[in-house]
Amino acid sequence: MTEKVxxxxxxxxxxxxxxxxxxKIVVLDADLSKSTKTALFAEEFPLRFFNVxxxxxxxxxxxxxxxxxGYIPFxxxxxVFAAGRAYDQVRNSIxxxxxxxxxxxxxxxxxxxxxxxxHQTLEDIALMRVLPNMIVIVPADGGQTxxxxxxAAAYEGPVYIRLGRPKVPxxxxxxxxxxxxxxxxxxxxxxxxxxxxGYMVAPALEGAAELQKEGINAAVINMxxxxxxxxxxxxxxxxxxxxxxxxxxxxxxxxxxGAVAECLSEEYPVPVVKxxxxxxxxxxxxxxxxxxxxxxxxxxxVEAGRTALQKKGQM
Numbered sequence: 001m002t003e004k005v006x007x008x009x010x011x012x013x014x015x016x017x018x019x020x021x022x023x024k025i026v027v028l029d030a031d032l033s034k035s036t037k038t039a040l041f042a043e044e045f046p047l048r049f050f051n052v053x054x055x056x057x058x059x060x061x062x063x064x065x066x067x068x069x070g071y072i073p074f075x076x077x078x079x080v081f082a083a084g085r086a087y088d089q090v091r092n093s094i095x096x097x098x099x100x101x102x103x104x105x106x107x108x109x110x111x112x113x114x115x116x117x118x119h120q121t122l123e124d125i126a127l128m129r130v131l132p133n134m135i136v137i138v139p140a141d142g143g144q145t146x147x148x149x150x151x152a153a154a155y156e157g158p159v160y161i162r163l164g165r166p167k168v169p170x171x172x173x174x175x176x177x178x179x180x181x182x183x184x185x186x187x188x189x190x191x192x193x194x195x196x197x198g199y200m201v202a203p204a205l206e207g208a209a210e211l212q213k214e215g216i217n218a219a220v221i222n223m224x225x226x227x228x229x230x231x232x233x234x235x236x237x238x239x240x241x242x243x244x245x246x247x248x249x250x251x252x253x254x255x256x257x258g259a260v261a262e263c264l265s266e267e268y269p270v271p272v273v274k275x276x277x278x279x280x281x282x283x284x285x286x287x288x289x290x291x292x293x294x295x296x297x298x299x300x301x302v303e304a305g306r307t308a309l310q311k312k313g314q315m
Contacts, residue, residue, distance in 0.1 A: 002170035005142030007163040007198075008106040012037025014149035015074060015104075019045050025153065028063050028075045030056045036076040036106045056081045060089035060101070067099040072153055078112075079105035079162060083124035094158045095131040102152045106163040109249035110277060110294055111199060113165070116284035122277050126254025128160040129227040135180065136227040138162040138198040138248075138256075141170045144224065147178035155180065164199050164249070166287055171201050172222060183230035185237075189219030192305050192312075193237040193244045197223050197256045200247035200275070200296065207301030218305055229259050231267065238268045243312040245273045245304045249296060252276035271311035273304045 019025045019041055028050045033039040042049035052059040056077050063073040075082070082105040083090070094101045105124060112120045129136045137152070137159065139145040145163065152159040176184055186201070187208050196204035201222050208218040219237060223230065238244055244264065246257040257274030264270055277294050291297055 004167035004169050006165065006167045007139055007142060007145045008035075008037050008165060010142035010145035011104055011106070011149060011161070011163050012040045014146040016040045016044060018149060018153055019048065022072070022153065024070065024072050026050070026066055026071045026073050028052060028059045028073055030054060030059050030077045030081060032077055035078070036104070038076045056086040057089045060086045060103075061093055063101045064089075064093040064097070064099050067101050072100060072102070074102045074104055076104045076106065078119060079108035079121035079124045080119050083121060083127050083160070087127060091131060095133050098133045098157055100156055100158070102159045102161065104161045104163060107165045108162045109164060109199060110282045110290045110296065111164055111166045111249060111287040113287040113290065114284050117281040120282035122251045122282065123254065124162065125226055125248070125250050125256065126258070129259065130254070133158055134227065135159045135225070136162070137180075137225050139224055140172055140198060140201040140222050141168055143170055143174055144172045144178060148224070151178055151180055162198060166199075168199055169202050171205060178224070181225045181228040181230055183224065183233050184222040185219060185233070186222050187218070187220040189217045189241060191216050191241060191243070192218040192308055193221060193241045194218055194247060194301060194305065195221045195223050195234070195244060195256065195260055196247035197226060199249045203296070203298040203301055204247050206298035207305065210298060210302050211305050216305060216309065223256060223260075226256055226259055229263055231263055234260060234263055235267045238264050238270045243271045243308040245275060245301060245308050247275045247301055250276055251279065253279060271308050273308040273311070275301055275304045
């Protein structure tokens with residue numbers, strides 16, 4: 001693992017570099033540009049930046065209009081607002097019409113920390129992946145975020161990019177290409193497959209290293225694209241290991257865990273143990289304490305791995 005970088009920081013820098021190369025890139029924000037890091041783009045390209053104020057629904061509608069005029073809009077806000085407050089506009093103005101709008105949602109998950117439950121979106125992956133035509137991506141680190149921004153801009157259609165507030169270590173090798181809908185095997189294994197996304201990829205690698213000390217050989221998959229899911233790799237790893245653990249900074253209902261369970265129940269049933277936030281809201285606190293309380297640490301993944309192996313032995 002390398003130097004820690006917040007995915008929101010990487011997004012801001014990647015957007016700026018992309019804007020220098022493509023004059024059709026425009027950026028919209030809902031009065032949060034310092035936090036979403038779109039302020040970097042605004043400073044250099046003020047005529048291609050639109051701060052709509054505290055009006056996320058208007059931001060999405062405006063982005064849709066810009067897309068119909070041939071621009072490639074990146075609409076940015078906190079995840080709880082981009083996916084929640086503006087859901088009707090995302091559904092009807094972007095997904096239904098399949099317009100070329102990119103939604104970059106920062107401050108996702110429990111690691112928003114002290115801002116509390118009102119700002120900790122734990123349901124946005126579920127909301128976005130159920131929408132027809134919507135691509136859903138959760139980059140694992142800063143380097144991958146650069147690749148995601150480039151890929152999203154080149155893709156013709158709606159894309160939802162889930163980003164975080166805290167700094168995260170680099171976990172994806174720099175020479176690993178990002179391919180939409182193709183997950184990455186970061187660690188090979190034969191006993192168990194840990195399928196992780198976003199913030200939880202690093203703890204997944206740590207958990208796998210701990211399991212190795214117990215003689216358990218766990219693979220780690222970075223499932224960066226939640227939709228479309230890499231069904232081929234997922235089924236391959238289920239056949240190879242016979243047990244799966246999912247890890248996400250999101251509700252265990254409807255997110256990565258739900259997508260994996262849906263897939264394997266039809267394609268190749270094996271035990272699936274989901275690590276994520278149980279059916280509850282978050283609360284205010286430091287990210288470290290919240291991650292521990294809500295069961296999102298390497299230690300919790302080790303426990304989940306043991307449980308999955310027990311279930312595997314019972315089948």
